[in-house]
Amino acid sequence: MRLITIILSILITITSSMTSFADEKNVKNYSFENDIKMSGVISTTGKFFNISKNWNVENAKLNLVFTKSELLDIDYSTITVLINDTPIHSQRLDGKKEYKKETAIEIPKDLIKEGFNEIKIKAYKTISDMVCRDDSNTANWLVIHKESNISVDYNYKEASNQISEYNNLYMNLDNGSRLNTTILIPDSYSSSELTSGMILSSDIGKNLKNESFKFDFNLYSDFKNKNDNIIYIGKENNTSKEILNLLTEDEKNKLNENCIIKQANSIFNKEKKMIIIISNKDGLLENASRLISSDELIKNLNTESMIINENTDVDDLNKKLSSNRVYLKDLGYDNIIEKGPFSQETIIDIKIPKNKIVTDGSKVKFNIRYAQNLDFERSLATVYINEIPIGSKKLSKEKSNNDTIELKLPKEIFNYNYYQIKVVFNLELLDLACVTRETDNPWAYISNDSFIDFLYADNKNLNFKNYPNPFVNNDKFDDLKVIIPDSSSSEDLTNISNIISYIGRDVNINSGDFTVLKSSEIKNEDKKSNLIIIGTPKNNQLIKDINKNLNLKFKSDYSGFESDDNIKFVGKYASEIASIQLIESPYERAKATMVVSSTNPKDLSLVRVYLSDLRLTKELKGDTVIIDRNGYIKDLSYKESSPNTKESINTHKTLSSEAKIFILVAIFLFITLITSIAFLVLKYRK
Numbered sequence: 001m002r003l004i005t006i007i008l009s010i011l012i013t014i015t016s017s018m019t020s021f022a023d024e025k026n027v028k029n030y031s032f033e034n035d036i037k038m039s040g041v042i043s044t045t046g047k048f049f050n051i052s053k054n055w056n057v058e059n060a061k062l063n064l065v066f067t068k069s070e071l072l073d074i075d076y077s078t079i080t081v082l083i084n085d086t087p088i089h090s091q092r093l094d095g096k097k098e099y100k101k102e103t104a105i106e107i108p109k110d111l112i113k114e115g116f117n118e119i120k121i122k123a124y125k126t127i128s129d130m131v132c133r134d135d136s137n138t139a140n141w142l143v144i145h146k147e148s149n150i151s152v153d154y155n156y157k158e159a160s161n162q163i164s165e166y167n168n169l170y171m172n173l174d175n176g177s178r179l180n181t182t183i184l185i186p187d188s189y190s191s192s193e194l195t196s197g198m199i200l201s202s203d204i205g206k207n208l209k210n211e212s213f214k215f216d217f218n219l220y221s222d223f224k225n226k227n228d229n230i231i232y233i234g235k236e237n238n239t240s241k242e243i244l245n246l247l248t249e250d251e252k253n254k255l256n257e258n259c260i261i262k263q264a265n266s267i268f269n270k271e272k273k274m275i276i277i278i279s280n281k282d283g284l285l286e287n288a289s290r291l292i293s294s295d296e297l298i299k300n301l302n303t304e305s306m307i308i309n310e311n312t313d314v315d316d317l318n319k320k321l322s323s324n325r326v327y328l329k330d331l332g333y334d335n336i337i338e339k340g341p342f343s344q345e346t347i348i349d350i351k352i353p354k355n356k357i358v359t360d361g362s363k364v365k366f367n368i369r370y371a372q373n374l375d376f377e378r379s380l381a382t383v384y385i386n387e388i389p390i391g392s393k394k395l396s397k398e399k400s401n402n403d404t405i406e407l408k409l410p411k412e413i414f415n416y417n418y419y420q421i422k423v424v425f426n427l428e429l430l431d432l433a434c435v436t437r438e439t440d441n442p443w444a445y446i447s448n449d450s451f452i453d454f455l456y457a458d459n460k461n462l463n464f465k466n467y468p469n470p471f472v473n474n475d476k477f478d479d480l481k482v483i484i485p486d487s488s489s490s491e492d493l494t495n496i497s498n499i500i501s502y503i504g505r506d507v508n509i510n511s512g513d514f515t516v517l518k519s520s521e522i523k524n525e526d527k528k529s530n531l532i533i534i535g536t537p538k539n540n541q542l543i544k545d546i547n548k549n550l551n552l553k554f555k556s557d558y559s560g561f562e563s564d565d566n567i568k569f570v571g572k573y574a575s576e577i578a579s580i581q582l583i584e585s586p587y588e589r590a591k592a593t594m595v596v597s598s599t600n601p602k603d604l605s606l607v608r609v610y611l612s613d614l615r616l617t618k619e620l621k622g623d624t625v626i627i628d629r630n631g632y633i634k635d636l637s638y639k640e641s642s643p644n645t646k647e648s649i650n651t652h653k654t655l656s657s658e659a660k661i662f663i664l665v666a667i668f669l670f671i672t673l674i675t676s677i678a679f680l681v682l683k684y685r686k
Helices: 002-022 163-170 191-207 249-253 282-292 490-506 541-545 571-575 601-612 614-618 646-685
Strands: 026-031 036-039 042-051 055-068 078-083 086-092 101-106 115-124 141-144 149-156 178-185 214-219 229-234 259-265 273-279 305-308 325-327 336-339 342-351 356-358 363-370 380-385 388-394 403-408 418-427 443-446 451-453 456-458 480-484 514-518 530-535 577-584 592-598 624-628 633-636
Touching: 036 042, 042 149, 055 078, 086 101, 163 178, 163 229, 163 259, 163 273, 178 191, 191 214, 191 229, 191 282, 191 490, 191 514, 214 490, 259 282, 273 282, 282 305, 336 342, 363 380, 363 418, 380 403, 388 403, 418 443, 480 490, 490 530, 490 601, 490 614, 530 541, 530 601, 571 577, 577 601, 592 601, 601 614, 601 624
Parallel strands: 178 214, 178 229, 229 273, 480 514, 480 530, 530 592
Antiparallel strands: 026 149, 036 141, 042 115, 055 101, 055 141, 055 149, 078 086, 078 115, 259 273, 259 305, 325 451, 336 443, 342 418, 356 456, 363 403, 363 443, 363 451, 380 388, 380 418, 577 592, 577 624, 624 633
16 A cells, blocks of 8 residues: 555656646746936836747736835835736835835736837835925935846747748747757758858847847757757758658659758657758758748748749848938837926937948937927927937927927947937926826827938948947848868857857848858858858868968967967966957958957857857957956957048048148148249349
8 A cells, every 4th residue: 555655656746747847937037227216206117028929928027126215205105017008016115224125016917918018117206295395305216226127937839830930939048048949950061051050040140139048059960959949951861861751752852953941840859840951952951041031031931841942032122221211110119109297208229230330411300299288488309319418409389280300410429339319308387396296298299200310331440349240231141251160069060150140130131142161161262251260270271371360369389379469378378268359351351350269179169158148249349359268358459440430430521621621721821922922033133
């Protein structure tokens, strides 16, 4: 009897564990990123979070971390939380002094929608019964700390085997950090199989451009993550029988002149999916990957299997706009309305291509409307860019139904790749000195046909602040060749694919020129492209060939890096680091080269996180970076700033104008002097 009880207990435990494992949820946390100070009697702040269309949301909550003034009136001071403008929680702000108080607030599932959702936190805070005085009292404050976050528990909806489900199946992150997809290529891979896989690595970065994550790119025999979905690319003679068995005989017979794209259950785990790309023609493997990486084209592929050939047009439409005018609606913004008296603000985020520089003549134009019950002697709108005020406009009753704010961008904000545009309305009312309750009156409105006109110059400055420029131009790869060692392990390929994935964050058009080559395959013509060279002097001959052109050079025996005027190495340290260097191409003056190198192949893994992690890569600067085995990183600059930076461009323009004036004045004075001398000579001759 005891034995039976023990067996039953074991079975129950195992079953429970299996159930728990099967029901394991994914968790996505949306942090607040910065502390938010809320002053005055009534104040509001908000945070957006996105729900993917292939998520089943199980639970969601707001983890609120805040500190408040200990002088607040405990009888009247409150905070209220809203989800998509529906209130879900209110609580009093007691008088206790408590730094970074934590409160967990459940968010009802039925109020969460697919796409963007907004959490608002509204605070009503008083210190005394003199509310108008409290509104400007510096002791009336509340801080929402950056440790606050919105936490969403979810699992994935069941997907079909249709190829159109590609993004829903293969772009899923486990707990927000690891892609639950592995890219597989044959052990004896060709450059076309490798390039095809790297194109899809780039596409992962494009789809998850706002996330920090990692994923595996494996050789077939090294694959171990059976719980991953699989992307497999290969030629027929390199592909296992298990994968080939997923094809029909008719499909196999077409591999010489066609490429088969097929979605099926994974051969490693029937609960997972597998998409296979197979052809005996090199170029068709790459074309198939370009097709899959086109969001517009793939969404209509409502089939489990398809065949493409050389006549199949797989390129995206060229999405480049004929002008540099960016409308708010093109950025995804709806018409914007701000309600309530006094200061109301809205923030618009815009990213500039890394290969471009904003120049003189750029401007913003906002089409606005506003209430007619304002005190127009005191009401105005002000525009800030990256917290720098660029101009204000007084509001008027005559133009209240159809007004515009048009301002030129000043030169001090030209040198940025990211612009935060803030429009602040000061909506003053007659005979109202403060606000004692929340109200929707007055109001201001910004139409989403408002726009920003950017005038650009090309950014030729080789600096990691502009990375991945110059390898991406006009939203697509710019004649890029990636040169890797002839023999690469799964770990090496994973590191390389994660680097390519980061570059792919800036790629939105699939028709760019991009190839991955083994070092022994490179031809002289290939060297005229933009290059990324990865490896050591021993396993990638190209690094030896260009050593004399590097910023940080290897020693003559390639046992380590040489000391120079920028950095000194002592002992073995020079052989225990990896470097990333941006240089002008030694082979083609108009092109650039990035060299990722070390003396020990294992040290190359030190680089991956700094060229693939969203936060760390943005912190790089200079044209040369060294990283050691302890994670120490040093940025170096070997080249002076390019004259093509925006500040230099504007200075150059100013100097050119001044120089022209100076030359004209000098010529005039010179002519006057010569004429005077001539008159004097003639006078005294007489």
